[in-house]
Amino acid sequence: MTSGPRLFSILRQGSILIASIHTALDDSQLERFREDLIDRIGRDRAKGVIIDVAALDVVDSFATRTLRGIAEMARLRGAQTVVVGIQPDVAFVIVQLGMDTGSLVTALDLEEGLTHLAATAGASIGPAR
Amino acid sequence: MAAAGRADSSRDRPSPAEITALIPLVRRIVASRVPDRATADDLVQETLTRVLAASGRVEPGMLEPYAIVTARNVVASLWRDQDRQRRNQHRVVDLRPPEAPDEDVLVQEDRQAVAEALTRLTDRERATLLAHEVSGQDTRSLAAELGSTAGAVAAQLNRTRARLRVEYLLAVERTEPPTDRCRPVLLAISGGDRRRQREVDAARHLLECDLCARLSEPLMGRGRAREADVRVPVQSDADVVAARSAAREVASGVGFPPTDLTAIATAVSEVTRNIVKFADAGEVVIEVLEEPRRGIRIVARDVGPGIPDVDRALRDGYSTYDGLGLGLPGARRLMDEFAIVSEVGRGTTVTMTKWVGER
Numbered sequence: 020m021t022s023g024p025r026l027f028s029i030l031r032q033g034s035i036l037i038a039s040i041h042t043a044l045d046d047s048q049l050e051r052f053r054e055d056l057i058d059r060i061g062r063d064r065a066k067g068v069i070i071d072v073a074a075l076d077v078v079d080s081f082a083t084r085t086l087r088g089i090a091e092m093a094r095l096r097g098a099q100t101v102v103v104g105i106q107p108d109v110a111f112v113i114v115q116l117g118m119d120t121g122s123l124v125t126a127l128d129l130e131e132g133l134t135h136l137a138a139t140a141g142a143s144i145g146p147a148r
Numbered sequence: 149m150a151a152a153g154r155a156d157s158s159r160d161r162p163s164p165a166e167i168t169a170l171i172p173l174v175r176r177i178v179a180s181r182v183p184d185r186a187t188a189d190d191l192v193q194e195t196l197t198r199v200l201a202a203s204g205r206v207e208p209g210m211l212e213p214y215a216i217v218t219a220r221n222v223v224a225s226l227w228r229d230q231d232r233q234r235r236n237q238h239r240v241v242d243l244r245p246p247e248a249p250d251e252d253v254l255v256q257e258d259r260q261a262v263a264e265a266l267t268r269l270t271d272r273e274r275a276t277l278l279a280h281e282v283s284g285q286d287t288r289s290l291a292a293e294l295g296s297t298a299g300a301v302a303a304q305l306n307r308t309r310a311r312l313r314v315e316y317l318l319a320v321e322r323t324e325p326p327t328d329r330c331r332p333v334l335l336a337i338s339g340g341d342r343r344r345q346r347e348v349d350a351a352r353h354l355l356e357c358d359l360c361a362r363l364s365e366p367l368m369g370r371g372r373a374r375e376a377d378v379r380v381p382v383q384s385d386a387d388v389v390a391a392r393s394a395a396r397e398v399a400s401g402v403g404f405p406p407t408d409l410t411a412i413a414t415a416v417s418e419v420t421r422n423i424v425k426f427a428d429a430g431e432v433v434i435e436v437l438e439e440p441r442r443g444i445r446i447v448a449r450d451v452g453p454g455i456p457d458v459d460r461a462l463r464d465g466y467s468t469y470d471g472l473g474l475g476l477p478g479a480r481r482l483m484d485e486f487a488i489v490s491e492v493g494r495g496t497t498v499t500m501t502k503w504v505g506e507r
């Protein structure tokens with residue numbers, strides 16, 4: 020578990036955290052991702068969070084709930100979350116699954132996600148004020 | 149990659165990785181019965197060696213039940229040996245008597261068992277079998293006599309032989325099966341009939357019935373390896389990812405479009421998660437269908453507590469752990485056919501099918 024390729028990375032850019040998932044994650048790995056990310060939001064005093072899920076093979080009920088949970092916890096800690104990189108097939112399946120994604124803010128890709136955060140949270144990748 | 153050995157027969161054999169994947173399961177079975185670590189290690193080794201030796205003769209989907217059966221047998225024979233030693237400890241004399249006199253007894257018992265088994269066939273089955281096996285009458289002339297075809301007679305002979313093997317083993321054991329399901333299961337295994345094995349849920353029965361588990365070992369050797377299903381043993385979170393990746397790969401080979409691949413992988417993820425959350429162990433079997441058209445069938449089976457109210461579990465919003473749903477309603481929407489059989493205290497089997505080009 021400790022060795023091997025990294026499953027995800029969390030990078031700070033100004034007041035924004037960019038969390039990228041690198042591969043298919045199982046449930047415990049997703050939970051670890053959530054914990055690490057929430058932890059970083061507090062430590063880095065982030066205003067915005069971008070989660071890139073393009074590498075996830077499947078976004079099932081557990082993954083959807085986990086993402087929703089992250090967004091909610093981030094909100095309580097003063098940060099806005101945008102999920103980017105949901106593939107068209109994955110989006111179609113999330114809808115068919117009947118998952119409630121109403122509270123999740125999504126954007127097509129990283130760039131759109133950053134634009135959204137700049138507009139709504141006043142967060143940017145420039146130096147923290 | 150190319151291991152030593154004949155290429156033709158090695159094609160259907162489980163890979164070393166598949167055998168290795170059995171280790172945690174085998175270890176758990178042995179460890180729960182044998183406290184001593186070193187002894188347990190030996191027994192795990194012995195079990196794996198036996199499974200490996202028999203693997204070419206075992207139906208691919210049967211590998212895990214077979215390993216379980218073998219592990220139990222290996223432990224049981226250890227107990228028998230220990231028991232014998234304990235009972236004989238106080239004796240001073242050499243306890244290894246000449247074995248020879250026993251052999252006559254064995255031959256006679258064997259003959260009696262065959263005779264007994266023959267009486268359990270119908271008159272017609274027995275007459276046809278004896279005419280063929282003993283008198284050497286060929287299937288064509290038998291067919292003419294019976295007003296049937298040679299192919300039908302040959303098929304009937306195969307079924308009769310399968311039954312005879314089952315009845316013979318029961319006669320040797322001097323026992324009647326404990327449940328109604330035993331004979332159909334044993335027959336399906338004896339005949340190497342995979343469709344029938346699935347219909348009677350043979351793999352599950354072997355996990356539950358000690359007698360059939362024991363008898364299946366000699367019967368299993370009869371089965372011929374056919375086209376391989378993909379089997380993924382499921383115990384941990386990581387196995388959920390393994391199962392859905394395997395399903396996606398098989399489905400991709402079948403020719404499903406990308407959206408369907410994701411739908412299938414997601415449905416597999418949902419039903420496999422239930423095995424990890426609710427049951428100790430289980431498996432996912434992925435099978436390619438050709439009839440009535442191309443498709444994929446996924447069977448997720450566990451030995452676990454079962455679902456008390458399946459209808460309710462299939463309704464949205466039903467939840468039993470951590471506020472998370474069972475994921476079953478979603479999985480059902482993603483597939484074309486979806487069936488759950490669950491028995492409280494025994495386990496759950498989810499069977500789902502998707503056809504290429506549906507909707």
Ligand SMILES: [Zn+2]
Pocket residue numbers: 325326327329330331333353357358359360361
């Ligand atoms: Zn039985």
